[in-house]
Amino acid sequence: MDAAGPLLEMRSITKEFPGVKALADVNLVVRPGEIHAICGENGAGKSTLMKVLSGVYPYGSYQGSIVYRGEETRFADIRASERAGIVIIHQELALVPGMSITENIFLGNEPRRFGRIDWKSANHRALQLMEMVGLRDDPDTLVKDIGVGKQQLVEIAKAFAKDVQLLILDEPTAALNETDSRHLLDLLRGFRERGITSIMISHKLNEIEAVADSITILRDGRTIETLDVAASGADEDRIVRGMVGRELNSRFPPHTPQIQDVFFEVRDWTVRHPISTERLVCKGSSFTVRRGEIVGFAGLMGAGRTELAMSLFGRSYGVYLHGRIFKDGREVELKSVADAIRHGLAYVSEDRKAIGLNLLDDIKTSVVAAKLGKITHRGVLDKAAQYREAESYRKSLRIKTPTVDEGVVKLSGGNQQKVVLAKWMFTDPDLLILDEPTRGIDVGAKYEIYGIIQSLAAQGRGVIVISSELPELIGLCDRIYTVAEGQITGETRRGEADPETLMKKMTSTKRMPTR
Incomplete structure (x- = not known):
């Protein structure tokens, strides 16, 4: 690789699912040792692009090319990308709660000696990796017994166990408090000083503005622009304008209580x-x-x-x-x-994926789940009424989906949240x-959610x-x-x-x- 050239180039990436073009001719250039942020509304294609890069969507399932360290790569799976030093940490952490910190760090990558797992070596190495990320717990502690912030650090230590050169973080601070978020951003700055490159997907624009060297904005599956933070002085308003394609003069809709x-x-x-x-x-x-x-x-x-x-x-x-x-x-x-x-009363949980929704259900099933008796007659579900109610909420809440027969797992985070709101609005709560x-x-979906909240109060x-x-x-x-x-x-x-x-x-x- 040319020392002056980019570490990564994704050229004309196009990815289609049945009936949906998730990415259309997307381009991304990442320089060595930088923190590169990717911004966009829910459904813009950010996570899909990173899944293409990391081999979750293998070569052959997309169009375009990936050039890493000056050579075109064709990853068959996620293990192939990890062998190249590319490690992705998803928003839903891939940890086993009933296993220890050490076991999770080396899961599937355990050090061996004479054909057996060398736990003494694993614990020693785990302590070194934990020190690198600022985690000072006993490596034998079960993951279920530490908080979300520390679990995020375990994931990063796990990445370093795989000799990471390009670290991808999808919404790394979404579930963290302010202190843990600050610590994680400081870690990324420290990694940058050591020459490690990071790609960060986040909706927290203040954090992106504070830590990123470059920002690529996606909208509707297409590349809008890449901002050089030092050169262009990118601020939140500029990022928002690129994300939503219009000015948001206020982050909250007008409302008279x-x-x-x-x-x-x-x-x-x-x-x-x-x-x-x-x-x-x-x-x-x-x-x-x-x-x-x-x-x-x-x-x-x-x-x-x-x-x-x-x-x-x-x-x-x-x-x-x-x-x-x-x-x-x-x-x-x-x-x-x-x-x-x-x-x-109605309660919308903070964890929409684990508690708020059954991700195996479709939209129409989810919308009526909290009060089936409302559309049940003599113990029989009125499927026409179920479809009618779900379709009504799809239109009124502007849930982006072609049909209410779609599985909720396929929706973006913002649209999943609208389904949860519809589910509880269906119960007619006071x-x-x-x-x-x-x-x-x-930010665009937030504006819509705020409007829904205000309309509920107005009722x-x-x-x-x-x-x-x-x-x-x-x-x-x-x-x-x-x-x-x-x-x-x-x-x-x-x-x-x-x-x-x-x-x-x-x-x-x-x-x-x-x-």
Whole structure:
């Protein structure tokens, strides 16, 4: 390879699936030792392009050519690309929870001696690799016993065990808190200093702007442009314009709240951890929601926001100790998810793939799954009604798919999230709880999701939004509660909320006074 030439060139890459052209004549040039970001809306073709590069989609299943280190490559599978030093880390981590850190790092790549796995050598090498990525746990620790941020580091250590030269990361910080995200970005900078090249797919434009040397923008399966960050001074507005093909003058649709009276109230809600009996995950939480209101919940990772939401939704998390729920002035007991749905509550999980959807189902099955009784007559599902309801939501939520017979697994992240919303809107909820509703979703799809949330509030429903992104809460919500160490520490109204104010309350240990 010419030292002055590119490390990688992908030339005129075209990839088709039945009825869909995912990539059309895409070009990508990556220089040695750089951090190269790839941006685009959900469905733009980013992940597909990286699967072509890494051999997930082998040579012969696409058109075009890949030139790596000055030579054309024809990878038959992912192992062939790994042997060349190209390693991809997918958004859904490929780790085995019941295995140790060491076992996961060397899975399928175990060091051997005299025909047997040399675990002593593996542990020694694992410690070296873990030190490289800043992971200081015992290598015998099971992966299920460490957090998502550390699991991401295990994946990177696993890549280094394969002598990685080109590291591909697909949405590496999507599920990470701010501290873990910063650590990961610092790692990428360190890799750059050591001459390792990285390709990063991300929807977090502020992170891309902070760390990337070059940015390639894809739209509708085509290359729009590649920006040299140092030369062109690429900013978020420029990136957004390339991604969506238009100016987004505001990240939030215009909205005039029509807030009515309190209809949902929680008093002194207290819940114990399901395993650690001495630990309270909700400590005397009290809050209200009005009809037509969007209420935000802000907190650091582990603060207890999701635990609070799930425990309210039919006690689906933790051990209930005490607390009362009032709806429309009357006390209700929600002892099961069925109880919660019957009383007009809906909960959209932060993990749409594992909990929110059955990826084996098609769209029409998913949309009606939470309330089959609505279209069932004498125990028989009305398939015409099922199709009609699903088609109605496909149109109203603008779910990008040719038919509701399509499997949800084939949809982009943003469109999967719309299916989850449709599923719970189908239950006609009075209160919709949305946990990280825009995680892993591009800026254009976020705008559409925000519009859906606002329209739900405009219909007189109450909406709770849990989010790790403070700008999202500030731009979307009418009131914001802050949570720290399992308790509500403050309440901030629209117009008074800013990141500094919220962060102070998110790190406070004082419980908000009850009224």
